[in-house]
Amino acid sequence: MSGIQEDDDLVFHKITSLLEPLNEKGVKLTRETDIIADLEIDSVSLLDVVMDIEDNYDISIPVNTISEIKTIGELVDAIHKIKKEQS
Amino acid sequence: MSLFEKFEDKSRLLKGLLEQSPRDPFSVSMDEMLGPTRAMVKGKEIVLAGTNNYLGLTYDEGAIEAACDAVKSSGTGTTGSRFANGTYAGHKELEADLAEFLGYKHCIVFSTGYQANLGAISALAAPPNDVILIDADCHACIYDGCQLSGAETIRFRHNDPESLDKRLSRLGPEVKGKLVCLEGMYSMFGDVAPVKEFVEVAHKHGAQVLLDEAHSFGVFGEGGRGVCERDGVLADVDFYTGTFSKSLASIGGFVASNHPELEYLRFSSRPYVFTASPSPANVAAASAALKKISTDSSMRTRLWENAERIHAAFTQLGFELCAPASPVIAVKLKNKEEAFMAWNVLMENGVYVNLAIPPGTPNAASILRLSVSAAHTNEDLDVVVDAYTTLSQILAKGAA
Ligand SMILES: Cc1ncc(COP(=O)(O)O)c(C=O)c1O
Numbered sequence: 001m002s003g004i005q006e007d008d009d010l011v012f013h014k015i016t017s018l019l020e021p022l023n024e025k026g027v028k029l030t031r032e033t034d035i036i037a038d039l040e041i042d043s044v045s046l047l048d049v050v051m052d053i054e055d056n057y058d059i060s061i062p063v064n065t066i067s068e069i070k071t072i073g074e075l076v077d078a079i080h081k082i083k084k085e086q087s
Numbered sequence: 088m089s090l091f092e093k094f095e096d097k098s099r100l101l102k103g104l105l106e107q108s109p110r111d112p113f114s115v116s117m118d119e120m121l122g123p124t125r126a127m128v129k130g131k132e133i134v135l136a137g138t139n140n141y142l143g144l145t146y147d148e149g150a151i152e153a154a155c156d157a158v159k160s161s162g163t164g165t166t167g168s169r170f171a172n173g174t175y176a177g178h179k180e181l182e183a184d185l186a187e188f189l190g191y192k193h194c195i196v197f198s199t200g201y202q203a204n205l206g207a208i209s210a211l212a213a214p215p216n217d218v219i220l221i222d223a224d225c226h227a228c229i230y231d232g233c234q235l236s237g238a239e240t241i242r243f244r245h246n247d248p249e250s251l252d253k254r255l256s257r258l259g260p261e262v263k264g265k266l267v268c269l270e271g272m273y274s275m276f277g278d279v280a281p282v283k284e285f286v287e288v289a290h291k292h293g294a295q296v297l298l299d300e301a302h303s304f305g306v307f308g309e310g311g312r313g314v315c316e317r318d319g320v321l322a323d324v325d326f327y328t329g330t331f332s333k334s335l336a337s338i339g340g341f342v343a344s345n346h347p348e349l350e351y352l353r354f355s356s357r358p359y360v361f362t363a364s365p366s367p368a369n370v371a372a373a374s375a376a377l378k379k380i381s382t383d384s385s386m387r388t389r390l391w392e393n394a395e396r397i398h399a400a401f402t403q404l405g406f407e408l409c410a411p412a413s414p415v416i417a418v419k420l421k422n423k424e425e426a427f428m429a430w431n432v433l434m435e436n437g438v439y440v441n442l443a444i445p446p447g448t449p450n451a452a453s454i455l456r457l458s459v460s461a462a463h464t465n466e467d468l469d470v471v472v473d474a475y476t477t478l479s480q481i482l483a484k485g486a487a
Contacts, residue, residue: 042445042446042451043446044445044446044447044451045445045446045451047223047242048223051223051242051244054254055250055253058253058257059257060241060254060257060258061241062239062240062241063230063233063240063241063242064239064240086257086259
């Protein structure tokens with residue numbers, strides 16, 4: 001259980017480190033942060049961040065999945081799910 | 088008013104920029120057209136350097152005459168779709184001519200290039216077992232085609248065959264059809280895809296390639312057949328899409344292929360079945376332009392001379408350019424504010440180019456997109472270079 005927790009944290013940290021340069025307003029990043037609305041980034045920039053995540057974890061995240069994701073927590077969960085499916 | 092809230096959020100971002108801007112770059116009206124490269128805008132004569140009129144054929148005498156004849160003989164509109172009453176002899180002849188020119192066995196004409204991509208992609212790929220892989224910088228109509236298809240869609244890094252290779256390698260055995268979508272020359276930066284490498288990677292994984300040569304048809308390749316002709320892989324492209332709205336100087340679009348199955352699209356592609364066919368005048372103008380392109384390469388020669396001249400001049404002026412010389416020459420500005428200012432300077436100096444700001448631009452860049460035309464005269468280009476010289480002086484002063 002703690003293993004999952006740790007892994008979750010690592011993914012969460014990876015994502016926040018990639019989003020931080022776009023976080024112009026200095027919003028505190030949590031699992032509940034709405035990536036597009038709270039950070040005021042556009043959907044194209046989000047797609048580009050996702051591309052970095054894909055290369056980092058060697059997974060493919062379909063555009064269809066990304067368009068359903070709102071929060072950082074949902075992105076973390078999606079990455080875990082895809083990591084499991086594609087490994 | 089909840090339907091409109093989302094527009095307010097978006098327009099708020101633009102509003103500040105527009106308030107500072109003497110002219111609105113997104114609602115320019117060509118009050119009177121003076122020819123392929125000149126128009127009157129608010130009482131001022133402007134050189135048009137932000138079009139897609141690469142070969143300058145919009146005022147070609149033969150095309151104008153053919154369009155006028157077509158209106159007189161076949162009427163102003165077809166009032167129906169290709170699938171029903173909207174297929175005339177002209178549509179069939181143009182399909183045959185395009186197929187022959189490109190060297191493919193099959194071709195289908197759509198009402199616009201947007202619909203050709205939308206129609207091809209949405210009909211070819213279907214959930215749950217097909218996957219579409221698209222270059223990250225693909226045009227909106229390719230993205231929309233993916234959405235309409237509903238199939239799983241994966242982006243690969245722009246112009247990066249290795250990135251495509253990785254993503255194709257990750258696909259599981261449950262995946263049946265794989266459709267790779269990319270463009271020849273990209274419209275914003277004027278950069279060109281390594282089409283040969285992409286085709287090799289795709290075919291190695293059993294994927295099929297859809298190549299949109301919207302901006303490169305008539306422009307690249309010895310015969311003007313696009314980047315895939317230049318790269319020697321024209322026959323290896325599975326689906327070649329194009330538009331009449333750029334080098335062919337009309338309105339319409341097409342998909343060409345050697346796969347006989349292409350014909351399935353005629354009843355399974357919604358953007359083919361459920362919209363009116365291109366008008367007789369559009370078809371006749373495109374046919375005439377195609378004949379001219381296939382027999383006369385002098386426009387292409389002139390286009391590239393103009394491109395080289397402008398690219399060299401801008402390089403000398405110290406502008407940051409987005410790609411090597413091509414008919415699209417994009418200058419990168421520091422930010423949106425500077426791009427708006429620069430666009431206004433060019434208009435005041437008699438030159439219209441396209442302002443493009445994020446979102447929707449590659450790498451979130453703020454750019455001025457200039458496109459040259461074979462119809463640009465030396466005098467037109469003098470006006471362009473003078474205006475950019477003035478701009479570079481203003482930018483230098485601002486930086487000092
Ligand atoms: C790459 C690309 N494909 C397709 C299109 C659509 O062409 P059309 O104007 O015929 O709809 C465009 C033009 O905007 C384009 O840039």
